[in-house]
Amino acid sequence: MTSNTTSQVVNPSSPVLSPVMQAVVGDYADDGYADRAQGYDWVGVIVRAAGDKQIDIKVRARSDLKKPTCQFDGKAVLMGQDEAHGIIFQTNANNTQIFFQFKENTLTIDGQESGALSYFCSGGGSLAGKYQKLKAPIELM
Numbered sequence: 381m382t383s384n385t386t387s388q389v390v391n392p393s394s395p396v397l398s399p400v401m402q403a404v405v406g407d408y409a410d411d412g413y414a415d416r417a418q419g420y421d422w423v424g425v426i427v428r429a430a431g432d433k434q435i436d437i438k439v440r441a442r443s444d445l446k447k448p449t450c451q452f453d454g455k456a457v458l459m460g461q462d463e464a465h466g467i468i469f470q471t472n473a474n475n476t477q478i479f480f481q482f483k484e485n486t487l488t489i490d491g492q493e494s495g496a497l498s499y500f501c502s503g504g505g506s507l508a509g510k511y512q513k514l515k516a517p518i519e520l521m
Contacts (some may be wrong), residue, residue: 400458400467401429404482407518408511416442416519423450424518425487425511427480433458435469437480439500439507440520450501453461456480478507485513 397405405427412422423441430436439452456469456478466483476496481488489507491497497507 397429398432400461401432401435404435404467404469404487405429407514407516408487409518410509410511411506412442413518418429421471423505423507423509423511424520425489426518427487430455436482437471440518441501449503449505450507452500454478454506466516487511487513 391494395518408425408427410423412420413424416422421442423439424439428436428440435456435458437452437456439450440452452473454471454473454503456471459479461467466481468482469480471478471480474496477492478497479490479492480489481490488510489497491508494506494508498505500507
């Protein structure tokens with residue numbers, strides 16, 4: 381008698397992500413990223429799971445030809461989700477609340493005081509804005 385069962389190998393170092401985390405984890409970039417080969421400035425956001433309800437966020441800007449214009453490292457906690465707003469995470473940095481809204485493969489970063497988001501950037505830049513989810517890992521230069 382033969383058995384028709386299949387066994388699945390589970391990798392203990394790869395935790396199963398919740399649907400919320402599966403939806404938000406990834407690499408995001410602003411519009412300039414598509415034209416990076418032509419020398420355009422760009423800002424990218426790397427989002428990784430840091431638990432069931434927390435994400436690790438790294439914001440990086442182009443750094444191949446000059447000093448990067450924006451940089452941020454932090455963790456954000458899940459605030460909630462609904463159909464109208466998508467999935468929202470929040471953190472506190474530079475004495476203000478920063479919101480990370482994920483909806484339809486778009487990440488929108490905004491703050492309670494939007495001027496405070498310029499602290500993490502130079503040359504008049506700001507973390508505030510919209511970032512599209514990339515199909516491939518971001519190419520940090």
